[in-house]
Amino acid sequence: MNREQVERIIRKFGSQQRVAELLGIWQTAVSGWIRRGTIPARRQQQLLEVARREGIDLRPEDFFAEVDGDGRDTATQAGQATVALASTFHVSAPANGSVNGGEHRTMTTAPTTGTPLGLERAPAYVRPTKDLYEIGEIPPLGHVPKNMYAWVIRKERHGEPIHAMQQEVVPVWDIGEDECLVMVMAAGVNYNGVWASLGKPISPLDGHKHPYHIAGSDASGIVWAVGSKVKRWKVGDEVVIHCNQDDGDDEECNGGDPMLSPSQRIWGYETPDGSFAQFCRVQSRQLMPRPRHLTWEESGCYVLTLATAYRMLFGHPPHTLKPGDNVLVWGGAGGLGSMAIQLIAASGANAIAVISDEGKREFVMSLGAKGAINRREFSCWGEMPDPMDREAWSAWIKEARRFGKAIWEITGGQDVDIVFEHPGAATFPVSVFVVKRGGMVVICAGTTGYKLTLDARYLWMRQKRVQGSHFAHLKQAAAANRFVINRQVDPCMSEVFSWNDIPRAHQKMMKNEHKPGNMAVLVQARRPGMRTLEEAMED
Known part of the structure; x- marks a missing residue:
């Protein structure tokens, strides 16, 4: 049975909701047929078996009747199928057994006695209504348990x-x-x-x-x-x-x-x-x-991760992602980073992924990253030392610059336009240091800690921007979801x-x-x- 036939039967019953009321325990299956526009072979066989037990003249070919452009039958078997379906569901059909033209008759519930549909021999897919269902047990569509x-x-x-x-x-x-x-x-x-x-x-x-x-x-x-x-x-x-x-x-x-x-x-x-x-x-x-x-x-x-990444990259003008931009992505192999890399690549920009071990390099490159940097090869993480402590400051700035040079090796000597920041305390000082003049550090989390340190001189003298970002509207x-629907993001x-x-x-x-x-x-x-x-x- 194709979609037009299903919709025609619904019209004869009055509405899809009316069908659901009449079918009762068949509700879930019928809703599936309506969505897919066809009755699966297994369902056809089960319905035929029920029809046979009930003495209803329903045949395999009744599921394949043709309809013309205005929805009317071009074969009498479609009318027979309608009557058979109506009988199976214990409702009354038009008196002449046809749905070709003629006066429209709304089908009404027919009185029934005994167990409908031969439920003393209920098929396996009949779903009872209960107050609590086990995990993985599907109630009838729309039945809300207590x-x-x-x-x-x-x-x-x-x-x-x-x-x-x-x-x-x-x-x-x-x-x-x-x-x-x-x-x-x-x-x-x-x-x-x-x-x-x-x-x-x-x-x-x-x-x-x-x-x-x-x-x-x-x-x-x-x-x-x-x-x-x-x-x-x-x-x-x-x-x-x-x-x-x-x-x-x-x-x-x-x-x-x-x-x-x-x-x-x-x-x-x-x-x-x-x-x-x-x-x-x-x-x-x-x-x-x-x-x-x-x-x-x-x-x-x-x-959650994709929409968060989308707002971070596109939601804070004028620092919105543009083709050719370079973006440093912390945690490139994680859930958030993997979404960011794909959005950046799909937009014609360049993602530089930061990873924590070499086993993740192939993964981030497969997502479209232009390059990857293993953070374990550097030692400039955590709270920034006091600039007045010359020895500690000198060691930190040396490592931070070495990290910046690793970025240049991927970008061709350019600082990054955006830093995609979410670890927080461990990485934030370096993020502010390496982003370009007038660039943006956008942060959505603090998975390594919320207490952030930075050298404010780089912030004001080079007019950098620090932007908080929280999920998405x-x-x-x-x-963001359309990127997935269009198969641009996995x-x-x-x-x-x-x-x-x-x-x-x-x-x-x-x-x-x-x-x-x-x-x-x-x-x-x-x-x-x-x-x-x-x-x-x-x-």
Whole structure:
């Protein structure tokens, strides 16, 4: 059955929602048929078997009836298929058994007795409604259970992720009029989960005041419920989630920069309802289309790092990335650095990647870096010495200049236009030193520490700019996402962890033991490699 036939049947029933109401336990399967525009061979066979048991005249050829340009049947078998489908779903069809022209009759629910669809012999894919589903168990589309499994952080457990994160059963979130509930298929691992576990420098629970915290600021999934004012998204849409939230009612949110709004907050860190749960609650403006060529886990691991990198490189005029620019990228093999290198290369600029060991050189070069520098070959890291301490200062400036010469060897003697900074304390003094006159050091984090030192003489005399940058607003995140949809940027997924290994994944990140790229975890996707909801249903 092709898309036109499916849509025609929906019109006869009145609406897709009406079909869902009539089908009941068939809801999930039918929604899959509608999205794909065809009934898979396996589903055809199962439907034929049910029809045979119920004494319904439904044949294989009924799934392939042709329709003409205005949606009417050109073969009577299409009408027979409509009647057969209606009978199978216990609804009444037009009295003459035809859908060719004639008076339109809205199908109505027919009274039934006994078990519909021969459910005493229910096929394996029938999905019951329950109050709690096991991890990887898919409810009927749109059915919201009362409870869910989640990895929960509580204030009394703050510490390393391996201990702070504990699996609990908690209520599924209620949603507001402009919010959506998303069934999480996969999620990404980033430092938000590490910081939330540690409760340092502050506990996120002190901010949002919820009794517990569910971390996770990256996800891919299925829209499962929508608020009354949500128009852009519907149940069944496949999405990725960006992590910026705001109240939407101030000047910055309406014509300015939403990232500067007083209400701006990061979902999954400053809110309690992140992605390490079967369902998450988001504002509808956090949703973006999922790149359909990616697996669930690939889709779930890149938005935070990619959108952050995009704003750092394109969001602070006049220092926006231009073709031919040279950009020094700290942590080039990490999740954030790997996104930055690809954006720089795709924009016709030159990325100079800083790596921590030679094993990462090939990786960053494969992403499009013009060159790579191993930071372990230099010793100018950490707090900058006091310039009045001549011996210590002389040793530091000598190493910093040697590092600058390593950059020149790649750029042909040019200083870098932008330094892509996120380690913080360990690298910031060198970043300010090596960026060109009038250039920009843009910083989004402090993974090695928040106390930054610099020689201010280089800052004012050479008119350099230090720019803070924090995630991205929807327009920037959507622009970044298009790089992935257009296959110009790869998610660089390095490792995939099971649901049970979510604390261990964060522990590896905290100890810097993770592989190059972005880390993903499976939630409702039972295994790696799945690309559709139907695959998850059938697994």
